[in-house]
Amino acid sequence: MTDALDVTLRLLAVFAAFLVLPLVVGQTEHKVMAHMQGRLGPMYAGGFHGWAQLVADGVKFAQKEDVVPAGADRRVFQLAPAVALLPYLLVLLVIPLGPGDAVGQAIDAGVFFALAVMGVGVLGSLMAGWASANKYSLLGGLRTAAQLLAYELPMLLAAASVAMAAGTVSLTGIAGAFEWWWLPWQIVGAVVFFVAGLAELQRPPFDMPVADSEIIFGAYTEYTGLRFAFFLLAEYAGIVVLCGLTTVLFLGGWHGPFGGDGLGWFWTLLKTAALAFVVIWLRVTYPRLREDQLQKLSWTFLVPLALAQIALTGVVKVVIP
Template sequence: MATWVELLLRVGGVVVAFLTLPLLVGQTEHKVMAHMQARMGPMYAGGFHGWAQLVADGIKFVQKEDVTPRAADGPVFRLAPMVALLPYMLVLLVIPLGPGDLVAQSLDVGLVFALAVLGIGVIAVLMSAWASANKYSLLGGLRGAAQLMAYELPLVLSAASVAMAAGSLSLQVIVEKWQPWWLIWQAPAMVIFFIAAIAEIRRPPFDMPIADSELVFGFMTEYTGLRFAFYLLAEFAGIVVISALTAVLFLGGWHGPNADALGWLWMLLKTYAVAFLVIWLRVAYPRLREDQLQRLCWQILVPLALAQLVLTVGVRLALN
């Protein structure tokens, strides 16, 4: 019975984190973009600096009419937003928050599990694109599928570099074996992983599957109400997940002063810092064209990721 109680507490903690951290990132995005663009941003909902704006947005989405296009494939159309949310919740189960047992589910192949589950996102994009019976949605879905399948390669290769350096596929072991000097020789892998991860969650400047100036709103064009809110929540949850993975793989996770007691705090701070950088890129860089997006992947990121793997092998052999 104690084991079941512990499991429920761990899963409950992940659910709470899944429901709160994306909202914090969303509110931060509102305020960060407002300051970077010299405007105030949301100021009224909740009183103090509009802290409850996302809550008000959620209530608004719940009240909106749920519309399914007449020509749409109803079951697939309605299921797609939930499929978009599920991978990020599953990945949070294996991300260690601190030393010891501060992880919902410890896996010896946690890195493989996380990267494999993140790939499910392309299924949700294709489901919504095809089921919407809309040409703009279909074009956005095809763009999204091409983008996600392309950037999975540099994402996996850069993560493999860290796993090779640590000699393990366990996220806990990778953090435990992390050394500050990894920030130097694993820096290229970190940059590649970060860029590829942003493309995986379709955040600007890699938001070609949405491209509102060209495709209305891409694969999300026909969605309204709560289902549209699920897609927005999935976007913010994706920011949390890739920021946490970047912190675990490249920034030492819970490592910091007094890590035994405050490791969870260092992990959250590093995750929040990476999330801030994701938001900053949205404001600072324009959207890439489709050909630029693919060229960046195949001509720059993939060769650099392979070169980083060779470097990691060389360093491992030299140390041994």
């Protein structure tokens, strides 16, 4: 009975985080982006500095008509948002917040689970792109696929490096084995992982698959209402997941300068939030990469860097056992 209660509570907590954190990131993006552009951002909804803007957006999306184009493949079209969104919920389940038991569900091969399931999310974009019966959507889907294929490899290699360093592929284990000097040791891997993750999420400056000046909104062009909102939610949930993963893998998760394990959750959240800020910051700062630049960056720059990081990790691991 207590087991069932425990599981239910954990699931509820993860689900609540899944619903709240992406909205927090989205609202932060509204405000940070506005201020970086000398604006104020939303100021009306909710009264205080527009804090309820995304809630209002959600209500608006819920009221909209759910349109399926006449030429579309109906079932695939309707299924795609769920396929895009659910993987992030699953990944959020395994990201540890603190040491020991503070995790939705500890998984032995956590790194592999997280990366594998994140890769599945892209299927949603592909399905949407194909099923929309729209050439822009199809182009967006193609670009999504090309981007995923290019950037999953460096991401995986970077994660493999830190797994080698820790001698385990469990997320809790990796964060537990963290020492402060891992930061300079794994910094290249961290950057590669983070950049590749951004590209996999199609965040600017890697948002070629949804480049509005060329292909409207890529695979999501034909979507309206709640299904469209799901895609957007998937993007922001993706940011949370990516920042959480980077925190746990490369920034030491719950390790902080003071407070011990009791404040672990705080450090994890703080690092995640800082990374989310960086994600927004990068979006505001850099222009979109062209498709060929995008591919080149991955194959000629990130992959060699990740391989070099693996080599470095191996050497250090052998020299300092």
